Amino acid sequence: MILVTGGRGFIGAHTVRALLDLGEGCVLGQRAAGPPPALVTEREVRDGRAVVEPMDCIDLGSVLAAGKRHRVTGIVHLAAAGMGASAPLEELSANAAGLFTVLRAAQEWGVGRVVVASTIGVYAGVPGPALREDAPLPVASPHAIPAGKKIAEVVADVAASSGLDVVTARIGAIWGPLGRPSSPFFAAPRLVHAAAQDIAADGGVAGTVAGTVAGAAAPAYAEDAIDMCYARDCGRALALLQTTATPRHRTYNIGGGRAVANREVAAAIGRAVPGAEPALLCALFPGRSPAAPAVDACLDISRLRQDTGYAPEWDLDRAVTDYVGWLRAGNPR
Structure with missing residues (x-):
């Protein structure tokens, strides 16, 4: 075991x-x-x-x-x-x-x-x-x-x-079912939770979406980006690292392989939850955070692909739909 x-x-x-x-x-x-x-x-x-x-x-x-x-x-x-x-x-x-x-x-x-x-x-x-x-x-x-x-x-x-x-x-930045509703490192979890909470409250998307996001401790900027990996993909990557017969390296990146901007997350939520995108975009600060790096970095996952056969299965739209569905079903976090 x-x-x-x-x-x-x-x-x-x-x-x-x-x-x-x-x-x-x-x-x-x-x-x-x-x-x-x-x-x-x-x-x-x-x-x-x-x-x-x-x-x-x-x-x-x-x-x-x-x-x-x-x-x-x-x-x-x-x-x-x-x-x-x-x-x-x-x-x-x-x-x-x-x-x-x-x-x-x-x-x-x-x-x-x-x-x-x-x-x-x-x-x-x-x-x-x-x-x-x-x-x-x-x-x-x-x-x-x-x-x-x-x-x-x-x-x-x-x-x-x-x-x-x-x-x-x-x-990398992991998000999805059972994760924290808010992270100090990236905005995606609280964007999804804000939209899902509105659905649970009144079956539609109300102004509290914007209030929930804008009231968070760390401002969320539309163009800020980070390498996001959906939790189900992360778990599978770790399982593959454990079970792959002969890994050729001692260190591996686990991520999505690209930097995803907050505006992309808001747009994906809008496709999963009609009406959510305008409220979320209103809650995001325009542009990039003053503290954001000059270049958005992502994890190179070539080693992981080559040695384990891993490839992310949960693109942004599929992941957002799954996460919203999980929260709407009354599951914990």
């Missing part, structure tokens, strides 16, 4: 779903107790193909306990300290300790592969437009998250040189 740390979380749930679709069984390691995510079927739980295990990645004993109950053959390590839940140094310490614990467990179990989550944020300061895995990364980081992921990548490289099969995944 594949251990997915943080398996009940956002990206974790989609990774579990993709692994199950590939015929793998999954152990969902999660610090907080609770049921399997909505993407897992009751039958898969009854059949023992998806099992939730209480686990604190900082506690080696709690991680190793899962290996006594299940034959763990691979690990996708996604668990991390809650963003902003503690001081930056404490967050870095907890995440580093969790990674060391997972790698120690991998050694003891003799697992086939460990996939370690990194982020597009490690490329901050790298010139675009296409961000490649072999680009030199600056040592400094503007935020605790990319700083922690750079630490994780160095540790993963050392583990790989010590004989473990470790692959690092630099993940």
Whole structure:
């Protein structure tokens, strides 16, 4: 079985779903107790193909306990300290300790592969437009998250040189079912939620769409763009990295392969939710943010395509329609 740390979380749930679709069984390691995510079927739980295990990645004993109950053959390590839940140094310490614990467990179990989550944020300061895995990364980081992921990548490289099969995944801006309704890094989630909330409220698109978006903490500019990857595609990419027989590299980008502007997102929502686009466009600031880079960068996903056969299946229109449908159906987030 594949251990997915943080398996009940956002990206974790989609990774579990993709692994199950590939015929793998999954152990969902999660610090907080609770049921399997909505993407897992009751039958898969009854059949023992998806099992939730209480686990604190900082506690080696709690991680190793899962290996006594299940034959763990691979690990996708996604668990991390809650963003902003503690001081930056404490967050870095907890995440580093969790990674060391997972790698120690991998050694003891003799697992086939460990996939370690990194982020597009490690490329901050790298010139675009296409961000490649072999680009030199600056040592400094503007935020605790990319700083922690750079630490994780160095540790993963050392583990790989010590004989473990470790692959690092630099993940772009992920959005979709079970994700946060608002992100501090890009506007798409709150644009979709704003339109979906109006539908739920009165069956149409009212002025609260604009109010919801305009009232957000971070202004959303029409021309600001970011490499967006739909959560279902992200989960499948991580599952492929875990199960591909012989990856040729140790670091892979996971993204959509292009930068998507907020105005494109608004237009796609308008096609999925007639009447939403004008309100959303009114809520967006014109042009680009003063803090936006001169060139919109995207993740080069050539390695991922070549080594795993991955290609994004959820284009913008299909993804928006799916996400709106998920929210209208009353699903969580």
